[in-house]
Amino acid sequence: MTVLAPLPPVPAETLRLFDGYSTDVLRQPDSRSFMIGRLLEEGDSADLRWLSEAVGLEAIREWLVERGVRQLSRRSRAFWEMLFDLAPPERPDPRLWLL
Numbered sequence: 001m002t003v004l005a006p007l008p009p010v011p012a013e014t015l016r017l018f019d020g021y022s023t024d025v026l027r028q029p030d031s032r033s034f035m036i037g038r039l040l041e042e043g044d045s046a047d048l049r050w051l052s053e054a055v056g057l058e059a060i061r062e063w064l065v066e067r068g069v070r071q072l073s074r075r076s077r078a079f080w081e082m083l084f085d086l087a088p089p090e091r092p093d094p095r096l097w098l099l
Contacts, residue, residue: 004029007054014039014047036063037071040080061086 006027010018017038018026025031032055039051040060052060061084068077081088 004032007032007035010035011046011050014043014050017042017047032059033063033067036060037067040064040068041072041076060084 006029008027010023010026015023015026026035036051036055036059039047040063043051064072064077064080064084064086068080072080078088080086
């Protein structure tokens with residue numbers, strides 16, 4: 001089991017996306033997935049630069065594979081899948097919802 005270290009300090013400009021959250025809570029390893037999702041969906045280039053330096057591109061790629069389908073908008077997901085050269089996930093047969 002890998003123990004994750006706390007994230008480096010979150011830039012003041014990035015905190016605009018986390019109104020109401022304590023910076024101490026955001027830096028904890030348990031908040032890493034939340035931070036990645038929020039920044040991939042709403043972050044600007046400075047936010048994304050900090051994220052890639054803080055968690056690494058491999059962690060972002062893993063997050064996209066594991067959680068991107070459920071937690072990102074279609075538009076954001078399509079962008080990140082293209083950027084990371086990931087195949088789009090298979091879509092379930094819509095007829096299954098009729099049952």
